[in-house]
Amino acid sequence: MNQKSSQLQSQTTSSADKPPKSILKKPQSFDELQNGKGQYRLVASSVGNWLDNTSIDALNHLNEQAADIFYRKGVTFTVYSDAKNIERMIPFDIIPRIIAASEWRQIEAGCKQRITALNAFLHDIYHDQAIMKAGIVPASYVYASGCYEPWMIGIELDKPIYSHISGIDLIRDESGRFCVLEDNLRTPSGVSYMLESRKISETLLSDQFSQSSILGVSDYPQRLKSCLASSTSKYDPQIAILTPGRFNSAYYEHAFLAHEMNVPLVHGYDLIVEDSKVYMQGIRGKVQVDIIYRRIDDPYIDPLAFRSDSILGVSGLMSAYRAGNVVIVNAPGTGVADDKSLYPFVPDMIKFYLGEEPILPNIETYQCRKPDELKYVLDNLDKLVVKETQGSGGYGMLIGPTSTKQEISDYRQRLLDNPAGFIAQPTISLSTNPTAVSDGIAPRHIDLRPFILSHGDGSVDIVPGGLTRVAMVEGSLVVNSSQGGGIKDTWVIDDSNLTSSSRQMVKKSDNQLDKQSIEAITASHSHYHDPVQPLEAGYENPDNAPMILLLSTANHLVWLGRYSERLYYYDSIIKQLVKGNIKKTQLQHLINHLGFNVDPNQPLKSIKAQMLSDLEQDKIPNIVQSIETNVQEAKGVIGKDTAELYNLIKRLSSAGTYRAATLQLHACNAAMAQEHPIVTCFWQLGRHFEQLERTVFLNEDSVNISLEFKHWINKLPENTRWRELIRLTNQMIKSQQLSDFQLLSKECSTILQQGV
């Protein structure tokens, strides 16, 4: 311990040479793991022991391993301010943030209370408006928030919950008190980071998990699923996750949750509204959707009700919603309740709706729309944090103490132009947590976002933990991942058996340990479970439920198969070119059908050079990109390990090792062959279709490939339009005519586009 604290000391001393950072100096931040004397808190003693006996090199090595796992899994996010929306890795720090279970109970009670009041508020503003009539929340604030949604007025929801999934951002002030920084009731994200961080620390710090009673979070997806299901009184409802697509910064999370809950990941184009009911288009036909967990913002969910130019949403969705035929989670129009101009009123909402005193306090807030408060804010810009009422993600805020004079005066002008658009709060020195940085362990500021699930019956469920975000830059108070923040695992540790005399963790009874280790073993072998399958709801025995494969996903699987075959073909072309024996017909095929730009009348030598460079500079990178795109799109139905294997193709290719990328594809193919039979089937169809097309164009014997193709066609769902493909395949086998192949090809794409 001494060795470590001296490192901490030296860290502080060395930073004294740098320009003073007033916020860091005073008041002193609260540290999560250590008390003012640098001793580890009781609940952190086990981690403290470990840290004392671990060198910084070992910690950095663990962080590298963690980064490696994130990289392989493709846990990334997109930063919008970058010129090219580059995919980034989120920085992860292995040193956990620790909360004692006794403290956690307070957080849990406070979050439950707050969310219950906010849901009551949302119901109220779209019905009687009692809180506005009572003069507690000014009606003009509610409407002016810009998030009040007239489409929500007067709807009698089956279950009166508006924000089913909420994130409350908590910080700890200098005195160690938890306060609410802001509420997130639209589509709070980050829960996949919470779960992935836990998996990583379980893997890398397994000793800590056997020594301490760290409360589990891994059942969050099941708890989310039961929360979603509780939002309707329908028995065994069909759930789907609606994503804006793979370019969204949280796409990884959308696919992740779909996987974990075994529900379909859908895009707007997968859903159709017919007679005010919502259906997904699957390969067996339409399947009605009862609950849409949408990760698309309000203005985009229905182009007929909101922004007409939205291509992400579902035309007619609001009709189904107002008719009570579908639940939208979270409800549209919840943004009013997390608007920063209404934040100051939340304690009053708690009193008004629940008759209780708030358990978790707000942070003192100045409303710039009030002239006297605006004056105070303008006079103290260098001390305050100023935020846009509509802002999120850490964009567009001013942190007075760390801003330059120019930044402050620019911000002053924005504030004067539209005072009602801003609030201000004192700069609170967020609590710190020891964090491994390049040259030692140093305190870094953190916050906490627990994820709160509000069930249809009014009960509230919170997994013990949440997302701890950490500002990786020394002294920085901005923890948002979009602003370079990182994450930590959050451990809620049962401290009921801890006393100051027993600093060592109490050993659990053998019996308990056994049970836990069995669970741990099972959990760590989840890869060997059945492949992921979004199941159709409504079946007595889930094993009998057919897998839902969306038409659009089937299409992506077909293309995944086709591009995979094409990559092999290009690989074989390279081999032939290197040997120098490329056939004339092949050359013609490459030029006519695969877009190679060479003049066949040149000498062979220059054709060879030109084609090799075309392949390596253009054709192969494009194929690799297309494979990646189709894998991303099909992520909801292919296994995580399979996706990891495909991820490597991208990495190998971007390192320029195309040969290795092609070889890696063999591993991917082996994995694809073991996916759910129907997933494998469409992928195989694509592979054989590509081969078939090539033999037809090259005028080679296509009987064998046709038969293999037919083998897969035979596995498509019966009693649907798919069976038409069998007839066309037979016809083609008989005639061996190009025209029959084209008929087959056309019918296949028509079905994939228009449905069965």
Added chain:
Amino acid sequence: MKLQISHQTNYYYDELAHRSVQYIRMTPMQLPHQIIHQWNVMLPKVATSQKDGFGNDWLTLSRNEAHNNLQMQASGIVEINTSTERLEDMDHVPYLLFTVQSPLTACSENMRAFAAPYLKTLTHDSLKAMAAELLTKVPYIKNLTHVGTTAAEAFEIGAGVCQDHTHIFLGCLRDQQIPARYVSGYLYDNTENHMASHAWAEVWLDGYWYTFDISNQLFQPSSHVYVAIGRDYLDAAPVRGVRMGGGYENLYSQVLVSRLS
């Protein structure tokens, strides 16, 4: 005054559309001064009938079979009290909701400067004067604006139709936190029976909604049939639709309003 109304809207597509969904608001509102004696909306298939958040009658038509046209006819008999001067507020949509700008009504510098003299002291007369000046500045000319034209754009173009007049008027008032709403409906005009569907503004003054039909310089709903209210055109539009396929479309639309008594 009893009016016979017939509103025909036909869309013809160049190619087959595979699927389409329409939100339709073509049923007049039930109001103290407006009695619906008979009303019928004929559509190619059964539509879902609901009320939207503003309380407007709202039909959803979804077609999932190939089609190359969409024909809608709304018709019936409505009686209006021609001596109505103003309307009471509706409980379910409080007037304060209409102080909020929408993207279509957002106020530009030029609009603000234009409106300033009339809004210094707010009276019914000053608003009438503003409505008159607006029609001079932005005369009624068809085909220079479209359904997506914003208030600020129409003001710069210096021409527009009833929808543009209404948006500009609403934008100027809301900029000063004065509640103002968009009304879509029909107009009886005893000189000319053929016209398109109509739109006008209403402003909240001393506890009532007052009519400002800028295009016709009418300030009382004496010949107006209310169909839908909202923040802007998009909330109250007679038809909003999306289709898959279909290529270009041709629109035929006609409203006939004749007096029965």
